[in-house]
Amino acid sequence: MLNLLKKLEGILPLSWRITLRNLYYMPKRMENLENLLTTILQQNYENTKSLDMQKCGFRIYSQNDEDGILIYIFSKIGTTNKRFVEFGIGNGIEYNTANLSINLGWSGLLMDGDADGVKLAQNYYKRRLGLDFARIQIAQHMLTAENINCVLLNHKVKDEIDLIIIDIDGIEYYVWEAVNVINPRVVVIEYNLYLGYKNALTVKYDPEFNRFKEHSSGMYFGASLPALVKLARSKGYVLVHVNGINAFFVRKDIARDKLREISVSEASQLGIHNISQLGIRNTPEAFERIQHLNFVYV
Secondary structure (H helix, E strand, O other): OHHHHHHHHOOOOHHHHHHHHHHHHHHHHHHHHHHHHHHHHHHHHHOOOOOOHHHHOOOOOOOOOHHHHHHHHHHHHOOOOOEEEEEOOOOOOOOOOHHHHHHHOOEEEEEEOOHHHHHHHHHHHHHHHHHHHHHEEEEEOOOOOOOHHHHHHHOOOOEEEEEEEEOOOOOHHHHHHHOOOEEEEEEEEEOOHHHOOOOOEEEOOOOOOOHHHHOOOOOOOOEOHHHHHHHHHHHOEEEEEEOOOEEEEEEHHHHOOOOOOOOHHHHHHHHHHHHHHOOOOOOHHHHHOOOOOOEEEO
């Protein structure tokens, strides 16, 4: 492309040459701006005693505002090894650890059950990171409660890491419950907003779970926020934020005096506000469509 640009510069008018050169270098400039923005915000958060976490959210690569929330959390609790694991990277483009790895030098393991999504992610990271691509492992796995620990160990992931993100549209509760070979400082996990904020329930365990096979609406998946909070407490974590889609947990020994634990009641108000901002409708009638299905109360 650069060779073609040089050839064109010899025959095109000056204004056209300037436009072409600006277009060519625009992606690199955008990358530099992303990096600068991320660094400035992280430093700003570090120098601020307390902020409304809801106002700290923003999106660079994440599907919603998770990029900003994660920067805020780690600006308060610090990092140890800047290592992450993310389950469920979807289309390989929008996921929650991309900003950390591309702009802040984190390393980790990305996994998804879809071969196309994994291939997209591999190509994307090779293009963005170049020789630095070795920092990121990207693998195809259908994760279950039975295989999760073996998968992590096979990829040499164990002991304490800074972050784990679980978004597999189905059996998140059981997979997190089973994890015992790593000790994440922060856990981000998708909850099912259609299940409401009153009952601690999750779907029935099935290692081959498919939300659309279970119900055409796709609303039968995952666990309610109360169920995940209950599990989190049993594993030593406290809830610090929700954005209507994901719940953010921090290990209790780390969160102390740095991040405030929020209740399910407080989280429900945050969640309801945020999903309305995202344009997602959640009414009591939504749960009525699936309440006859096989739920497990925990």
